[in-house]
Amino acid sequence: MYPSKALRLKAWGLRVAAKASWRSPRFSLIDRLKGETLAGKLKPDRVPARRRASVERIKDFEEVALGYDLDEAVAEAERCLFCKKPGCVKGCPVGVDIPGFVEQIKAREHIAAAARIKEENLLPGVCGRVCPQESQCEAMCVLGKKGDPIAIGALERFAADTEAASGHAKTPALMSSTGLRAAVIGSGPAGLTAASELAKRGHAVTVFEALHVAGGVLTYGIPEFRLPQRVVDREINMLESMGVEIELNFVAGRTATLEDIRGEYNSVFIGTGAGLPSFMGIPGENLNGVYSANEFLTRANLMRARSFPECDTPIKRGGKVCVVGGGNVAMDSARTALRMGAEVNIIYRRSRVEMPARKEEVDHGAQEGIVFHMLTNPVEVLGETGCCVAITCQRMELGEPDESGRRRPVPVEGDFFTLATDTLVMAIGTRANPLLTLTASELELNRRGYIVASSETFATSIPDVYAGGDIVTGSATVIEAMGAGKTAACQMDRFMRSV
Structure with a gap:
């Protein structure tokens, strides 16, 4: 192409200079992404994850998302830019080395990828399924500026599931024993994470769980079509393989007080969650057929009432079900009722845009046939012979934003209608359960009954007691509770070693 060696060298030099210029600080990230796109290197579209068809999945409680196979996972991992300053890690509340495990999947080293994740997070199979990555790690992915962010959640799930299927799951390395003992009250995401971090640091850990099965909200609250038991x-079994003891049917505040537990351990973490149901306080809420979402989901999931009469716990099945609320718990309740043969309506006082539930869960619910009544608020439950038969609702419109940043729903005067319903599920949030705190007068609480803890250390008003998760913040995400448990465990380790 070129008549002389000199011209060939000159052309080669120009190409090298042009390539280097894209990496120059003078060019913005967007400029470089544009350059990669023009060069055909950037892959803006993520590899779609397989899911079961809606007509099939509404008939059972099997998992909806099927995840990636090896080739799909590798293809998705190959999209990663492996940034020198990865924003995705900053977006992860537990600090997982995301580029590190993605690179190992790219190299088809998926067992090593799972081990890399577990250095920071002992629950990768859980997080890969239920964490809102779209608002956390994936929201920080630079690929999202020109296309789809890396499917971090799907890759995390792939690594966890393939490691489990291989039979070669590795237990995280443990430090030598310190001879110190730590108690963890509650076996939800905050408690399990605190327990794993404390065990890795060489402490003897006992987890106290009020129910007869460990897992907290992961077990009683999230249906198996989203998170299989x-x-x-298997992730709790991994925790037990690290030497953590789990004592079930232990109701802190009743079986033993906080003071009793403190007397046996060097430090205590409280991760009891916020499990006290909330209701609207409208007429008729005491009628038969009105459930809190907590009770409805606990019956269906933990107590297997969805299989009644094969299982002992009853629940109202089929008929017409209305679920009040717009969060993930409302979506879980609605989709559970649907799978038990009901016609399901969701009633939410704002518009679909303001729904706090994950978008994919709302989309799945719509695909499955759930009817959404937006800008609607119940004002009365109607009954016959002591049972719920209908609800009266009022139309709403959106006003000015409230403290949450969402536009406040305002009643439309005189605009009412009635919906027939056999079952009404209230999924409008939860509050702090006072069983433990009523027996611990030294423990400072805020006006809503949540434990007051440092936002940096999670230390409470009692020197050797720490707390994190929903019992401190109110209802939040699984991964936020895990982040609190991890930080608190680090502080507990320092405290125990210093006294």
Whole structure:
């Protein structure tokens, strides 16, 4: 192409200079992404994860998302830019080395990828399924500026599931024993994470769980079509293989007080969650057929009422069900009722845009046939012979933003209608359960009954007691509770070693 060696060298030099210029600080990230796109190197579209068809999945409680196979996972991992300053890690509340495990998947080293994740997070199978990555790690992915961010959650799930299927799951390395003992009250995401971090640091850890099965909200609250119990069980089994003891049917505040537990352990972490149901206080809420979402989901999930009469716990099945609320718990309740043969309506006082539930869960619910009544608020539950038969609702419109940043729903005067319903599920949030705190007068609480703890250390008003998760913040995400548990465990380790 070129008549002389000199011209060939000159052309080569120009190409090298042009390539280097894209990496120059003078060019913005967007400029470089544009350059990669023009060069055909950037892959803006993520590899779609397989899911079961809606007509099939509404008939059972099997998992909806099927995840990636090896080739799909590798293809998705190959999209990663492996940034020198990865924003995705900053977006992860537990600090997982995301580029590190993605690179190992790219190299088809998926067992090593799972081990890399577990250095920071002992629940990768859980997090890969239920964490809102789209608002956390994936929201920080630079690929999202020109296309789809890396499917971090799907890759995390792939690594966890393939490691489990291989039979070669590795237990995280443990430090030598310190001879110190730590108690963890509650076996939800905050408690399990605190327990794993404390065990890795060489402490003897006992987890106290009020129910007859460990896992907290992961077990009683999240349906198996989103989070199979086998995934929760295998990650709890990993925790037990690290030497953590789990004592079930232990109701802190009743079986023993906080003071009793403190007398046996060098430090205590409280991760009891916020499990006290909330209701609207409208007429008729005491009628039969009105459930809190907590009770409805606990019956269906933990107590297997969805299989009644094969299982002992009853629940109202089929008919017409209305679920009040717009969060993930409302979506879980609605989709559970649907799978038990009901016609399901969701009633939410704002518009679909303001729904706090994950977008994919709302989309799945719509695909499955759930009817959404937006800008609607119940004002009365109607009954016959002591049972719920209908609800009266009022139309709403959006006003000015409230303290949450969402536009405040305002009643439309005189605009009412009635919906027939056999079952009404209230999924409008939860509050702090006072069982433990009523027996611990030294423990400072805020006006809503949540434990007051440092936002940096999670230390409470009692020197050797720490707290984190929903019992401190109110209802939040699984991964936020895990982040609190991890930080608190680090502080507990320092405290125990210093006294």
